[in-house]
Amino acid sequence: MMDAFARGDTELIIARTHPSLKQLAGGDEAFARATRDTVKALRKAGVTIISDEAGVPGRTYAAGDEEVCFVPRQSLLRVREAPMRSTSFMVAVRSVGTTQWRYLDGAALPDNPGLLQQLLPDLEPGVVLPESETEAL
Template sequence: MRLYFKLIILLLFPATLFAQSTVTLKKQADIVAKAMVNGDCVTVLKYTHPKVLQFGGGKQKMLQMMNAGMAQIKAQGFSFQSATVGEPGKFYKAGTEIHCLVPDNIRIKTPNSSIVTHSNLLAISQDGGKNWTFLDLNKGTIASIPKLFPNFNKDLKIPEPTAPGLQ
């Protein structure tokens, strides 16, 4: 009886860890999505991978660029209407990191309509799934992945971003 009980625990324990990591990942991705809609660049950068910050010239420079970009978007009459994240995909071991794709949808209000984008976030954990950082996967960032993540697991297939749609 004890052996049976131990066997069940051993079989279910990894599933519990995976479920918890997925819940944590989704929660943190939601924080980033909400911060983007609210123009909270500090929070977005808090969840940006350190190599991405370094590649972009450092946290302060990226904060200035993001704030300038947000101001430019507003000046043109555009605003973030919503950002939602889907269910995280499969986890992939990449050196000492865990990588995962998280689908995201962003709706931007324009003066005459709305633009909707469907893409993915690359979620990266350096501590076994407790904390996650993110990289929005557009054509430019996808091309930078080999420089940013030399241990990137090639089994993780990144779909091409789709063109934004008007609504």
């Protein structure tokens, strides 16, 4: 997903985002509009992706008819001229028995842990979020 952001491929970001976030944003069209506007605003603000690496997905958790895992991610960004390192995660979600994953960016979840339960209300209880931090280099 960060690779799609780095390329400016908002359509891929929109297509691969889990429907729960689209619903929270007011529906498919509202989410698509917000995604396009956000990518444009970040580029205009001078945010560029230098590198992005996904780690090994963690264990899978039950979430009703879906399953969820966390994929660690480390990104090097440049905000204007300032380099930054982001250690975060993606939330990968798929219907049980399928191979098509949809994603949620986990960067905001440590500061708002109730959001994960709102987006995935059937997620088994007791799920611990991976660590997340951003640091200037």
